[in-house]
Each structure stands twice: as structure tokens, then as C-alpha cells.
Amino acid sequence: MTGRLYGISLGPGDPELMTLKAARLIAGASVVAYPALPEGESFARAIAADLVAPDTREIRMDIPMTTERAPAQAAYDRNAARIAAELDAGRDVAVLCEGDAFFYGSFMYLFARLSGTYAVEIVPGVTSVTACAASALLPLAARNERVTVLPGPLPEDELKARIEGAETVVLMKVGRHIGKIRRVFQALGLAEHAVYVERASLPEQRILPLEKAPDPAPYFSMILLVKGADPWL
Amino acid sequence: MTGRLYGISLGPGDPELMTLKAARLIAGASVVAYPALPEGESFARAIAADLVAPDTREIRMDIPMTTERAPAQAAYDRNAARIAAELDAGRDVAVLCEGDAFFYGSFMYLFARLSGTYAVEIVPGVTSVTACAASALLPLAARNERVTVLPGPLPEDELKARIEGAETVVLMKVGRHIGKIRRVFQALGLAEHAVYVERASLPEQRILPLEKAPDPAPYFSMILLVKGADPWL
Numbered sequence: 001m002t003g004r005l006y007g008i009s010l011g012p013g014d015p016e017l018m019t020l021k022a023a024r025l026i027a028g029a030s031v032v033a034y035p036a037l038p039e040g041e042s043f044a045r046a047i048a049a050d051l052v053a054p055d056t057r058e059i060r061m062d063i064p065m066t067t068e069r070a071p072a073q074a075a076y077d078r079n080a081a082r083i084a085a086e087l088d089a090g091r092d093v094a095v096l097c098e099g100d101a102f103f104y105g106s107f108m109y110l111f112a113r114l115s116g117t118y119a120v121e122i123v124p125g126v127t128s129v130t131a132c133a134a135s136a137l138l139p140l141a142a143r144n145e146r147v148t149v150l151p152g153p154l155p156e157d158e159l160k161a162r163i164e165g166a167e168t169v170v171l172m173k174v175g176r177h178i179g180k181i182r183r184v185f186q187a188l189g190l191a192e193h194a195v196y197v198e199r200a201s202l203p204e205q206r207i208l209p210l211e212k213a214p215d216p217a218p219y220f221s222m223i224l225l226v227k228g229a230d231p232w233l
Numbered sequence: 234m235t236g237r238l239y240g241i242s243l244g245p246g247d248p249e250l251m252t253l254k255a256a257r258l259i260a261g262a263s264v265v266a267y268p269a270l271p272e273g274e275s276f277a278r279a280i281a282a283d284l285v286a287p288d289t290r291e292i293r294m295d296i297p298m299t300t301e302r303a304p305a306q307a308a309y310d311r312n313a314a315r316i317a318a319e320l321d322a323g324r325d326v327a328v329l330c331e332g333d334a335f336f337y338g339s340f341m342y343l344f345a346r347l348s349g350t351y352a353v354e355i356v357p358g359v360t361s362v363t364a365c366a367a368s369a370l371l372p373l374a375a376r377n378e379r380v381t382v383l384p385g386p387l388p389e390d391e392l393k394a395r396i397e398g399a400e401t402v403v404l405m406k407v408g409r410h411i412g413k414i415r416r417v418f419q420a421l422g423l424a425e426h427a428v429y430v431e432r433a434s435l436p437e438q439r440i441l442p443l444e445k446a447p448d449p450a451p452y453f454s455m456i457l458l459v460k461g462a463d464p465w466l
Contacts, residue, residue, distance in 0.1 A: 007367075009359075009363070009367075011252065012357075014254070015253070016252065016253045016254035016257070017252050017253070017254055017356075017357065018252065018253055019244065019249065019250050019251060019252055019253075019359060020248070020249045020250070020251055020252075020253060020256060021247070021249035021250055023253060024249070100359075100363040101367070102363060102366045102367060102371070102372045102373050103362075103363055103366070103373050103374060103380075104374055104375060104376075105372075105375075108372035108375055111370075111372060112372075115370065120370065122366075122367035122368075122370065123250075123367065124245075124250065124359050124363040124364045124366070124367040124434075125359060125363065126242075126252060126333075126357050126358060126359055127360070127363060129336075130242070130333040130335060130336055130357040130358065130360060131357045133335045133336070133355075133357070134240075134242075134334070134335060134355035134356065134357040135355075137344075137348065137353065137355065138335070139335045139338075139341035139344060139345075140335050140336050140337075141336060141337055141382070142337060142338075142341055143337075143384065144384045144386050144387055145384070146381065146382060146383055146384070146387075146395065147336075147381075147382035148379065148380075148381055148382075149374070149379060149380035149381075149382075150379055151376065151377045151378070151379070153376075153377050154377055154379075162379065201357075
């Protein structure tokens, strides 16, 4: 009997925003695996820290953060093989995933390598999208409103075209792209309505008007724009 | 001292997909409030059933489901007043919300009526979007891919234009609009790539190719289309 691979979503950062299911599976796991920056912290491991039992086997996956693909591809190949060895030995493996495993999560690179061979279960989680909306007290969408999620690295012209035709807009992966994003919002006359949220749900969370957001922004930051006026008010 | 209003997101239906924070706040609540169909069930109350203590005060909010706005507006006015009376008496009120309170959730109509007067905290939750993706084992988006969320009641021409220019597409509120939605996907040559998910995370969950989905579909159903091919595979 081979083991089962779990993609366990941990939510945006506050350990209490983990689901009951995620907490149960992590506490009972034979093996946990989690991404980490080489020689750096693992945010995923930190979120789950209070739940990982002392005798749990741990696979720390060092993933280089580069814009080149080859080094990260090699890292996913290598770590998928380490996980496969545990599964082949009959042990379930719980992969700890920041946010939601299938929403801009790196778990999908392990999923692509392992799901053809092993049984997989995904535990969905709270995304940064609704965590930021909750922190900013900003309802995202109602009734027939559309929501558009855009990654910050997209080219300036494309961002402009997509935001212009959108209703609610969520900008992910803001980081060093914030200057470009702010120019786009300014050009569209929307900058004063946009809200910047950094490290939502963590003690160091910050919520600022976009005009006052830092440049560069940290990796865990997001911009929300809600155009919809609600006639039910 | 007035009480505090909590918007407690419950997730997609499986009680284990509630967050630890939601579970703690519901178990300790003096007052819980929840929407219900007149003379019908409350899905929100059912998700939280095992957590509501016997001595908790309960506010059942009957909300008529109509396309006319006036009856629902009157119901939100009336129930906001009932909640305000509890808050004025110094009791915290936990409003139970299916999915996420601020993502197409009816809690925002209470928020609009009460947040100017009372302290509010929102506990974000797992949306049906990532719950359906998890159930269907369908990674939603990676890297610079865009995600577009569209409500099913939008006009056919608008759906067509929005889906054509999109990458990952999430169709909410499918229900009786499924025939129209299917026609749009067929016209765009995308129907065979679209996945229909019904009652994600519940025991009666069903996952079908869009072509085989029922018409009408139940209220709790969604269609996912992921166009992105992943070159990291």
C-alpha cells in the first residue's frame, strides 16, 4: 500500500485561520513537507509550528526564488522524488501550503509530478484575497459583480486594459511591481479608491491607501479595488 | 459597552472546512444569527450545528429569495435592528455566513447597516472557488495567470465576451442559468474543457464534465475552466 499525498492549505498566516481539517491532518501526519527559501525561513512551517508532532518526519524543500525556471524545476524534481520515496514506503505525506494549495500555490508543481502515480487529496484554505478583504473591512463582490484577479508582474499595458474593464480588482504578487501598478491606477483615475494590504491576518499587518504604500512592497502584499456601489445600502 | 459584531465565514459546507477561529468564536458566542429561507432550512446553522452551545441566544433571519429587492431589503432592515438590540445590550453577535462573508455573501447587507455604529470583525473563510478546485483536483492559477469570477445571471453576450478574453474562469451562481452558460462555452469551443462541481465538500458532492451537468443545476454549483497549460510540468 502506497501512502496518500495531501496538499494542506494553511491560509494567509494567522494559524487560527487554518481549517479544522488542516489542523487534524497536520497533527496526525507521519510526514510533513514544506517549501523554504534556501538557508531561510519556511513561512508554511511557521504557520503550522504548534501542530507538528515531535516524532513527525519532516521534508524541508529548499526552492530557489529566481525568474529562471531551470533551478526551481530541478528543485521540484528532487523534492518530488523525496516525497515519492515516503509514499512508496506506505507513509502519507502532508505538504504544507501557504494560502490555498491550488490558488497561485507552488504545491501544483508537486501535484503535476506526483498525481499520476499516487492518490492525492487537497484541503482548500482561506486565500489572501478574502483575508485582505476581511482585514480591510472591504466587501469584495455581491450579486452580479465580477471579480478579476491579476498578478502584478503582468505588463503595464495589459494591467491597464484589464483594470479598466473590470469591476472588483485584486492585484496579487505586488512586491517590486507596486510602482508600475500605482501608475496604472493613477492613469485610470482609480488610485484613490484602491487599498493596499500587507501581511493580512498577521500581527504586523498594515492597511494603507494605495497612494501611501511602500515601494518596493513586501512579497506578502495585495491591492484591492472595489468599484461596485451597493444599491442595497 | 456595546457588543461587537462578527461576520463568521463558515466555508463551503463541510464543517471541518471551518477555520479554527470561526469554531472558537461560535462555541463562545452569546448570540448567533443566521440567514434562513422562510419556513426552510438554514444551511449556515447546519454547518455550525455541532458548535452552537445550548444556552446561546439565536436570531434566525428569514430572508425571502426573490429577484425583487424590496422584500429582502425590508428583511435586512428588520434583522439588523434585532442584532442592534443585542449589541446595545452589550452582547457580541456572531453572524454565521456560508462560504466567505465578503465574497458574494449576504452578510454585507448587515455590514452596510451596522458597521457605522458598531465595531465589526470579519473572519475570512474558504470560498466555494477553492473548495471546488480542490474537489475537482484542478489547480486554478499559477505564476502570471489571470482569474476571472463571473456570476451566471450576467447576459449571454457579456458572458461570451468576458470568457473569451479570460484565462481561468469561475462561474458562480450557476443554478437555472446553466443552459445559457453551456451555450456560451459551446460557442467558444471551450465546453469540453469546463468542469461542473455541485455541493463541493459535502457528502453529496458531484463533479461532472459541463456537457453532462443537470439543467437546471442546484443553487450550490459552479463551473471551472482552466485554460492555462503549465510549462513547468
